[in-house]
Amino acid sequence: xxxxxxxxxxxxxxxxPRGLFKGAGxxxxxxxxxxxxxxxxxxxxxxxxxxxxxxxxxxxALLERPDAGRIVFKGEELTALSEGVxxxxxxxxxxxxxxxxxxxxxxxxxxDVLGEVMLVHGLATREALRDRVAALLDQVGLPATAAxxxxxxxxxxxxQRICIARALAAQxxxxxxxxxxxxxxxxxQAQVINLILDLRDRLGLSVIFIxxxxxxxxxxxxxxxxxxxxxxVETIPADGSIADAxxxxxxxxxxxxxxxxxxxx
Amino acid sequence: MSERxxxxxxxxxxxxxxxxxxxxDGVSLSVPAxxxxxxxxxxxxxxxxxxxxxxxxxxxxxxxxxxxxxxxxxxxxxxxxxxxxxxxAGIAMVFQDPMSSLNPVVRVGQSITQVIRSHENISEADAxxxxxxxxxxxxxxxxxxxxxxxxHEFSGGMRQRIMIAMALAAKPRVLVADEPTTALDVxxxxxxxxxxxxxxxxxxxxxxxxxxxxxxxxxxxxxIAVMYAGQIVEEGPTTDILNRPxxxxxxxxxxxxxxxxxxxxxxxxxGSPPPLGAxxxxxxxxxxxxxxxxxxxxxxxxxxxxGPGQAARCIRTADVPGLSANFGRQxxxx
Numbered sequence: 158x159x160x161x162x163x164x165x166x167x168x169x170x171x172x173x174p175r176g177l178f179k180g181a182g183x184x185x186x187x188x189x190x191x192x193x194x195x196x197x198x199x200x201x202x203x204x205x206x207x208x209x210x211x212x213x214x215x216x217x218a219l220l221e222r223p224d225a226g227r228i229v230f231k232g233e234e235l236t237a238l239s240e241g242v243x244x245x246x247x248x249x250x251x252x253x254x255x256x257x258x259x260x261x262x263x264x265x266x267x268x269d270v271l272g273e274v275m276l277v278h279g280l281a282t283r284e285a286l287r288d289r290v291a292a293l294l295d296q297v298g299l300p301a302t303a304a305x306x307x308x309x310x311x312x313x314x315x316x317q318r319i320c321i322a323r324a325l326a327a328q329x330x331x332x333x334x335x336x337x338x339x340x341x342x343x344x345x346q347a348q349v350i351n352l353i354l355d356l357r358d359r360l361g362l363s364v365i366f367i368x369x370x371x372x373x374x375x376x377x378x379x380x381x382x383x384x385x386x387x388x389x390v391e392t393i394p395a396d397g398s399i400a401d402a403x404x405x406x407x408x409x410x411x412x413x414x415x416x417x418x419x420x421x422x
Numbered sequence: 423m424s425e426r427x428x429x430x431x432x433x434x435x436x437x438x439x440x441x442x443x444x445x446x447d448g449v450s451l452s453v454p455a456x457x458x459x460x461x462x463x464x465x466x467x468x469x470x471x472x473x474x475x476x477x478x479x480x481x482x483x484x485x486x487x488x489x490x491x492x493x494x495x496x497x498x499x500x501x502x503x504x505x506x507x508x509x510x511a512g513i514a515m516v517f518q519d520p521m522s523s524l525n526p527v528v529r530v531g532q533s534i535t536q537v538i539r540s541h542e543n544i545s546e547a548d549a550x551x552x553x554x555x556x557x558x559x560x561x562x563x564x565x566x567x568x569x570x571x572x573x574h575e576f577s578g579g580m581r582q583r584i585m586i587a588m589a590l591a592a593k594p595r596v597l598v599a600d601e602p603t604t605a606l607d608v609x610x611x612x613x614x615x616x617x618x619x620x621x622x623x624x625x626x627x628x629x630x631x632x633x634x635x636x637x638x639x640x641x642x643x644x645x646i647a648v649m650y651a652g653q654i655v656e657e658g659p660t661t662d663i664l665n666r667p668x669x670x671x672x673x674x675x676x677x678x679x680x681x682x683x684x685x686x687x688x689x690x691x692x693g694s695p696p697p698l699g700a701x702x703x704x705x706x707x708x709x710x711x712x713x714x715x716x717x718x719x720x721x722x723x724x725x726x727x728x729g730p731g732q733a734a735r736c737i738r739t740a741d742v743p744g745l746s747a748n749f750g751r752q753x754x755x756x
Contacts, residue, residue, distance in 0.1 A: 205607035312694045313465075342464040343634055344671075347678040347690035354687060369608060376681040376688070413612040415641035417664060417679055 160232070161193035162330055162363050163217070163250075168226030168236075170212050186212040188387040189226065194331065199357055199364040201378025203371050203410070209387035210367045214335045217365065218252045219243055231330065248278050251324035255336040257316035261308040267294075267319055268304030274326035296359075297322045297352060314345035321352065325360075332356070335367045350377060371410050375399045383407045428628040429453040429476055429513065429596045433488035436471050441485065443698050446471050447652040448488070453596055453628040458619070460639030460660070461632045462675075463649030464695060472649070473598045473632045477515050478505045493595065510541050510592035518601040520581035524573040530584045531557070531569025537591035556587040561617060579610035586617065596628040597621070603638065615642055636675055640664060645731075648672050651695050651706040654725060658732030668734035668742050670711045705736070713738045713745060 170187040187209045194200050204210040215221040217228060219235055228235045235246060254260050261270065271290045275281040281289045291301035297318040308316060317337060324332055334353060338346040354377060356362050368374050374381055379395035383404060391404040402408055429452065436446035446468040453459045463469035474480060476490055478497050490497040492512050500508065517523045525533060534553035535546070542549075550569070557565035560583040573581055582602060589597055599618060603611035619642050622629045633639050639646055640660050647657040648671065656669040667673040677689040693710040702708065705718045717737055725735045736742065 205609070312697075314694055342694070343636070343675060344464060344678060344691040345694055347688035348692070351687045351690055371608075372681050376683060409609055413608040415612075415615070415635075415637040417637050417640060417676065 162196045162231060163194040164227075164229040165190060165192050165194075165217060166227040166229070167191050168213075168216050168223035168228060170216055170221065170223050185209075185387050187216060187223070190389050191226075192382060192389065192392070194363050194365065196330070196363055197357060197361045198380070199354075199366055199378045201374035201381035202365060202367040202384060203369065203374045203381060204384035205369060205410075207386075208384040210384050211335055212387070213384070214252065214333050214365065214367055218250050218333055219247055220252070248327045249329050250331045250333065251327050251329040252333045252335065253317070253320050253324050253337050256340050257313055257320050258340070260320050261316060263308050265307070266304065267306055267308070267311075270319070270323055271304070271326045274323055278327055280326070280328055293322045293326055296325060296356070298348075312345070313341050314348055317341060317349050318352065321349075321356070325356070329362070331363045331365065333365045333367070336369070337366075338373075339368065353377070370414070371399060371407075372414060372416070383410070427455045427493055427595070428457070429630065430491040431472065431476065431488070432491065434472060434475060434490060435487040436468070436475060436480065437485050437487075438481075438483055438698075444701075445484075445652055445698055446475070449649070449654055450488075451647050451654065451657065453630045455595060455628050456622065456626045457645070458622055458629040458631060458643040460643030460646040461630060461649060462634070462636050462639050462646060464634055466651075466695060466698065467649040468652040469632050469649045470600055473515070473600050473630060476596075476598055476630070477509055477513055479515075507541075510537060511594060513596040513598060514589035514592065514594035516582070516585050516589050516597065516599040516602045518604050520578065520585045520605075521573065523585055524581060526573055529570050529572055530576070534569075534584070534588050534591050537588050541592040553587075553591070556590055557584070559590070560584070560587045560621075561613070562587075577610075578606055579613060582606065582610075582614055583617065586614075586621070590621065590625070593625075594627060596630065598630045598632070600632045601634070602631075604633070604635075611638070618642065636679065648675070651701050652698075653706065653735060655707065655735045656733065657725070658729065662729060662732050666729075666743055668728040668732065668739040669707075669736045670713050670738075670742055670745060671707045672734075673742055673745055674710075713741055 167189045168187060169185050169189050171183055171185040190213055202210050202213060216223045230249060235243060238246065268290045271293050272286045275289060290304050294301055294303050299315065299318055311319065338349050341349060353364060357364055366374060366378050381393040382389045383391040385406050391402060391407050393399055393402060399411055431449060431451050434446055434449045435444060437444045449472050451459060461469050461473065475486060476497060478500060480486060486498050492508060531550065531553045534556055535549045538549040538552050554565045554569050557569060562568055562580060562583055603614050606614065618629060621627060631639055631643055644660055646660050646663045647654050650671050656663065656667065656672045663672060667676055674691040678691060680689060691710055696706060704721055705723045708714045708718045723735050723737055725733045728734045728739050
C-alpha cells in the first residue's frame with residue numbers, strides 16, 4: 158500500500174465543562190485515536206451516540222483542535238500549523254453532516270452556495286462559474302436549473318446531494334460523511350449511498366463514513382473502526398467481516414439490529 | 423376476532439385546506455386485542471396522522487372522514503370529555519421523543535401517579551405504589567428511589583421506559599407507538615422493542631407500531647400495512663409481505679435494505695415521493711415504478727386482494743414477484 162493520504166496518531170479531545178458543573182468528572186470525548194486512510198479508500202466508523210465518532214470527525218477536519226496527537230495530511234502535520242495556514246489546508250478535507258435541512262442557508266440560491274466555495278478557494282473565475290456549478294450539480298445527479306432555486310424547493314435527499322456538491326466544490330481529497338443518510342427517507346437513503354460510492358470511483362475520493370448502522374457501514378466500507386466511550390475498541394480489517402468481530406460490544410451491536418433476513422428465513 | 427374489541431379504522435381520510443390537500447386517503451386497518459399491527463411509511467406518508475387520529479389528536483385545521491372505532495365506539499364523534507376518558511384507558515400513545523413528552527419539572531413517579539389518579543378514584547398513596555410497580559414492570563431498576571428523579575436524570579432509553587409506564591398507567595386496551603425507538607441507539611432500541619412485545623403478550627393489549635423502519639416493524643408485528651403518499655399500498659401477514667411483496671414500492675423498500683456486497687451498490691428506488699398537493703389521481707408510485715404502464719396513469723387504483731389476508735394497490739401485482747430480485751438495477755442512482 159502506498160503512503161496513506163491521512164495519518165491520525167493518538168488524537169484526544171476533552172471538552173472542558175462550563176458553568177455550574179465545572180470541575181465535575183472529566184471523561185475524554187476522544188481518547189488517543191489512531192488510524193490511517195489511503196487514497197480512494199472508504200473507512201467506516203461505527204458507534205452509538207456519545208461514542209466520540211462526531212468528535213473524531215470534527216478533529217480530523219480540524220474544525221476542532223485535538224488536545225493531543227498528530228494529524229498528518231498529504232505529508233504535512235496539520236496539527237502543527239498556525240490557524241492562518243490551516244485555513245488554507247482545510248479545503249482538502251470537507252465534511253457532510255447529518256441534517257441537510259440545517260446545513261443550507263434558506264436565503265441563498267444553490268448556485269451561489271456552490272459558487273461561493275469555488276471563489277473563496279480560487280478554484281474558478283467568475284466567468285466560468287456558471288458552467289462549473291452546472292458541472293458540479295450534474296456530478297451529484299441534479300439538473301443545472303437547480304442553481305437558480307432556493308433550498309426549500311428540494312427534498313431531503315436532494316438537499317443532501319447539494320451538501321455533497323458543496324463539499325466537492327472545494328475539490329477535496331477527503332470527504333467526511335457524518336451520518337449522511339440518517340435523516341433521509343428510507344427509499345432515498347440508498348441513492349445517496351450509491352452517489353458516495355460513485356464519487357469515490359470517479360474522483361478517487363477518500364471517504365470517512367460515520368454512522369450507527371453497522372450493516373450499512375459494513376456494506377460500503379471495507380475497513381471499519383468500532384468506537385465506544387471515545388475509544389476505537391476494534392478495527393475490522395478490509396479482508397475481514399463483521400461476522401468475525403471479536404469485541405463483545407461489536408457483537409452486541411450486531412445482534413441488536415433487527416434484520417429482515419432472520420424473519421424472511 | 424370481532425371488530426368490537428380493539429381498534430378498527432375504516433376508510434379514514436384527513437384533509438387540509440378545505441379538502442384541497444388530502445394527507446390521508448381512505449385508510450382502513452384494524453388492531454385486534456392482543457395483536458401487533460405494523461404501519462410502515464416514509465415521512466409525509468400520513469402514518470403519524472393516522473395513528474394520532476386514533477387518539478383524537480388531530481391538528482385543529484384538519485377535517486377527518488370515515489370512522490375510527492375503539493371497542494365499537496367512533497373516536498371521531500366523541501366529545502372532549504368522552505375523548506378524555508377513552509385516552510389512557512381505551513387507547514394510549516408513546517411518542518418518538520421522550521424528553522419533550524415529559525414534564526421536565528415534575529418527578530417521574532409523580533407524572534405516572536397523575537395519570538393513574540386522572541382515571542381512577544384511588545388515594546395518592548395507592549397511586550404512588552402503583553406508579554412504582556409500573557416502573558418496575560417496564561424494567562427500571564431501583565424503582566422506589568428512581569420515582570423521585572426528574573426526567574433529565576434518566577438516559578433516553580430509560581425515559582422511553584417511563585413514557586411506556588405512563589401509557590400503561592390506565593391499562594389501555596390498545597397502545598399506539600409512533601417511532602418509539604427512532605431517537606435511541608440500537609442496543610437500547612432492542613430492549614424497548616422487547617419490552618413492547620412482552621407487554622402486548624402479557625397484558626393482551628393491541629399494539630399499533632408505526633415506523634419508517636421495515637425491519638423494526640417486522641420484528642414485532644404479525645401484520646404490516648405499508649403507506650405511501652397518504653394511502654395504504656399493501657397490507658398483509660408479515661411473512662408474506664417480506665417474502666412475497668405484491669406492490670412494487672414494498673418490493674423496492676425491501677430491496678433497498680439488502681446489503682449484498684457482491685452487488686457493489688445498494689438497490690435504490692429512483693426519485694422521491696410526490697409532495698402533498700402534487701399527488702396524482704392515478705397510482706401515486708407510478709413516477710418511480712419500474713413496472714409502470716399507461717394504464718397505471720389512467721385512473722385511481724384500488725387496494726385489491728392478492729392472497730389470503732394480503733392486499734395490494736397495483737394493477738401489475740402479478741409481475742411484482744419477478745421484480746423483487748432485480749429491483750432498481752436500471753437507473754439505480756438517479
